[in-house]
Amino acid sequence: MYDGGKIIAGLAVFVLLFTFPFWYNIGNAAYTKPKLELPKDAKECVEKTEWMRAEHMQLLNEWRDEAIREGHHTYKNMVTGKVYKKSLTKTCLKCHAQKDKFCDRCHESLSVHPYCWDCHVAPKGDK
């Protein structure tokens, strides 16, 4: 038996329920970004701030794969061409030395728990 109408109605209900959390939140200022401690001796990140906010997880994954599997250790800023070493501790956390007041603070506010620090060394806040 095949009832196109029922299937489509079923799908519509499913999509509505499934996306409920998204449209329900529109207009609700449910999340306030915590105050982040920015590096004092640097003005810019390895890429634009907005891009970093959205893409840093993917960037780190690429850095890991390229550095470890392909032995390719240098990263070039897409706009300025400035060169960085592909390293979590030696690059990201060299500038963002106050990991607890930057990475952690943001992640905790969003319940994201990267497992990187099981192995990678994290600086202990203020030097």
Ligand code: HEC
């Ligand atoms: C040369 C120093 C430097 C390095 C290296 C660096 N950052 Fe940044 N990062 C900054 C600065 C400075 C800002 C804030 C820029 C601004 O005020 O717009 C920033 C901003 C960010 C932001 C956005 C914060 C926000 O306000 O939403 C994220 C996320 C971030 N960095 C993650 C990383 C990660 C992950 C790495 C390594 C892949 C990294 N940074 C490497 C200096 C650095």
Ligand code: HEC
């Ligand atoms: C402005 C807020 C913000 C800041 C600052 C920030 N992160 Fe994140 N980070 C996020 C969000 C949001 C996610 C989850 C994204 C997702 O699930 O798609 C995330 C995810 C990650 C992940 C992937 C975790 C996973 O389990 O998928 C890594 C790795 C990571 N961040 C590293 C860092 C490091 C290192 C820093 C500091 C240098 C940092 N982040 C700073 C917001 C931030």
Ligand code: HEC
């Ligand atoms: C089980 C242990 C372990 C975990 C967990 C882990 N790593 Fe690594 N990672 C390593 C080892 C080992 C290397 C190789 C170190 C070297 O050759 O210098 C490495 C290298 C890297 C590199 C390139 C070299 C460098 O100095 O940073 C990046 C980038 C990286 N990891 C990112 C991450 C991120 C991001 C996470 C979390 C999402 C993570 N790693 C979780 C063990 C781990």
